[in-house]
Amino acid sequence: MKNEISIGLLGLGTVGSGVAKILQQHQQDLHHKLGVQVSIKKVLVRNNNKERLSILDPNVFTTDIDEILNDSSLDIIVEVMGGMGEAKRAIEEALKAGKQVVTANKDVMAEYGHDLLKLADEQKCDLFYEASVAGGIPIIRTLEDGLASDRISSLMGIVNGTTNFILTKMKKENMSYEKALAEATKLGYAEADPSADVDGLDAARKMVILSSLAFSTEVHIDDVLVRGMSEIQDGDLEMANNFGYTMKMVGSSKKDEDGIEVAVEPIFLANSHPLASVNNEFNAVYIYGDAVGETMLYGPGAGSLPTATSVVSDIIAACRNLLLEVNGKRVHSAQHERVIKPESSRFAKYFHRLLVKDEVGVLSKLTAIYSKHGASLQSVMQHPAAQEGQAELVFLTHQISRQQHLDVLNDLAGTASVISHYRIEGEETA
Ligand SMILES: NC(=O)C1=CN([C@@H]2O[C@H](COP(=O)(O)OP(=O)(O)OC[C@H]3O[C@@H](n4cnc5c(N)ncnc54)[C@H](OP(=O)(O)O)[C@@H]3O)[C@@H](O)[C@H]2O)C=CC1
Numbered sequence: 559m560k561n562e563i564s565i566g567l568l569g570l571g572t573v574g575s576g577v578a579k580i581l582q583q584h585q586q587d588l589h590h591k592l593g594v595q596v597s598i599k600k601v602l603v604r605n606n607n608k609e610r611l612s613i614l615d616p617n618v619f620t621t622d623i624d625e626i627l628n629d630s631s632l633d634i635i636v637e638v639m640g641g642m643g644e645a646k647r648a649i650e651e652a653l654k655a656g657k658q659v660v661t662a663n664k665d666v667m668a669e670y671g672h673d674l675l676k677l678a679d680e681q682k683c684d685l686f687y688e689a690s691v692a693g694g695i696p697i698i699r700t701l702e703d704g705l706a707s708d709r710i711s712s713l714m715g716i717v718n719g720t721t722n723f724i725l726t727k728m729k730k731e732n733m734s735y736e737k738a739l740a741e742a743t744k745l746g747y748a749e750a751d752p753s754a755d756v757d758g759l760d761a762a763r764k765m766v767i768l769s770s771l772a773f774s775t776e777v778h779i780d781d782v783l784v785r786g787m788s789e790i791q792d793g794d795l796e797m798a799n800n801f802g803y804t805m806k807m808v809g810s811s812k813k814d815e816d817g818i819e820v821a822v823e824p825i826f827l828a829n830s831h832p833l834a835s836v837n838n839e840f841n842a843v844y845i846y847g848d849a850v851g852e853t854m855l856y857g858p859g860a861g862s863l864p865t866a867t868s869v870v871s872d873i874i875a876a877c878r879n880l881l882l883e884v885n886g887k888r889v890h891s892a893q894h895e896r897v898i899k900p901e902s903s904r905f906a907k908y909f910h911r912l913l914v915k916d917e918v919g920v921l922s923k924l925t926a927i928y929s930k931h932g933a934s935l936q937s938v939m940q941h942p943a944a945q946e947g948q949a950e951l952v953f954l955t956h957q958i959s960r961q962q963h964l965d966v967l968n969d970l971a972g973t974a975s976v977i978s979h980y981r982i983e984g985e986e987t988a
Pocket residue numbers: 568569570571572573574602603604605621623638639640641644662663664665689690691693746747748749750859860861862865
């Protein structure tokens with residue numbers, strides 16, 4: 559019977575330092591819960607001249623990743639380096655060496671997760687990745703265990719803390735986009751390359767992970783429609799508010815008889831929707847299951863200690879499995895064939911903001927385009943444009959297919975310039 563479980567920690571940055579703090583400061587709690595000592599035996603750092611966490615033994619640090627991966631005395635490898643190539647190799651090598659792996663790396667799990675989970679199954683090892691999506695929120699475990707009995711038909715999530723922080727500051731404090739991004743970066747929310755956050759790729763990777771789990775299907779990153787923060791134009795946030803909506807960067811996944819659709823984009827979200835009140839770096843995932851109905855998980859999606867709680871929760875799960883000798887018992891093979899919906903089968907309401915010449919006949923030309931594509935209009939509004947002789951027109955459609963939406967935008971080109979356009983989710987309050 560083991561009386562100590564040894565950890566190799568790859569990376570001591572925002573998340574890694576949080577993991578070290580929790581493991582060191584909660585030693586007694588962990589010993590009580592597990593009946594064994596959980597010890598950090600090796601820590602990978604980039605160089606030895608940086609100041610180190612004083613709570614760690616100075617002898618644990620190394621700059622040689624293979625010293626850790628080849629150390630047969632280590633039971634669990636915790637990958638919190640970030641990035642792709644080196645992190646993926648480390649996870650692979652650790653699994654092949656029969657070690658349990660915990661990672662926070664949504665980049666690797668989105669791109670290579672299906673194969674790595676199969677390798678974990680073959681090696682009878684645990685590969686846990688709770689922290690990879692929605693930081694401190696136990697969404698992976700909820701989908702794998704809590705809702706395992708249900709059939710999930712849709713997910714909608716605010717799963718990127720950086721962009722949610724930016725949109726909150728822009729709306730509530732009238733802060734500039736640039737200042738809000740700089741603040742999110744300083745607070746440790748943003749990726750090493752923040753373009754992954756603001757261009758939507760970070761959220762897209764998380765939606766791949768969530769959708770694959772929720773629909774038991776091998777969803778790929780290329781299946782995700784991604785639109786980033788650059789789509790948002792001056793005045794859009796205020797316009798959303800005027801119509802009873804809040805702009806949010808939302809990841810959404812739906813599955814029905816026509817297949818799966820996954821998207822990450824800025825949308826108009828009805829103020830009455832629970833996700834509309836999720837602010838700052840907080841995340842939330844709103845799930846609809848056939849049996850459970852609507853349920854939502856909410857919490858910090860980024861930050862050192864919140865994310866580290868998910869990493870340590872996975873470490874505890876791996877420790878428990880080690881002590882019971884049941885590691886690698888989760889079956890990860892996808893149950894369903896991957897069928898991705900065509901644009902013509904994806905339905906939503908849309909917001910179109912157009913700039914037109916302020917002259918007679920323009921409106922009838924535009925409405926003719928909508929009717930040509932069978933796109934039913936809920937409302938049309940005109941606003942003064944900045945430039946003399948021009949006007950802004952806003953069209954809100956009823957539920958139309960994405961194909962109709964794209965066809966209308968394409969035909970508008972001759973009569974109007976499209977300032978911005980967004981999907982609308984939820985019913986705005988009257
Ligand atoms: N920050 C957050 O809130 C969240 C982060 N994550 C994920 O957690 C992981 C870690 O993120 P985070 O802690 O924020 O990132 P950081 O950049 O803060 O930390 C990564 C650490 O790993 C070190 N490192 C990277 N590669 C190597 C290497 N080859 N050899 C030695 N050291 C290396 C870095 O050193 P150096 O600084 O010298 O480059 C750095 O100290 C990422 O996958 C991220 O996506 C997930 C959820 C939330």
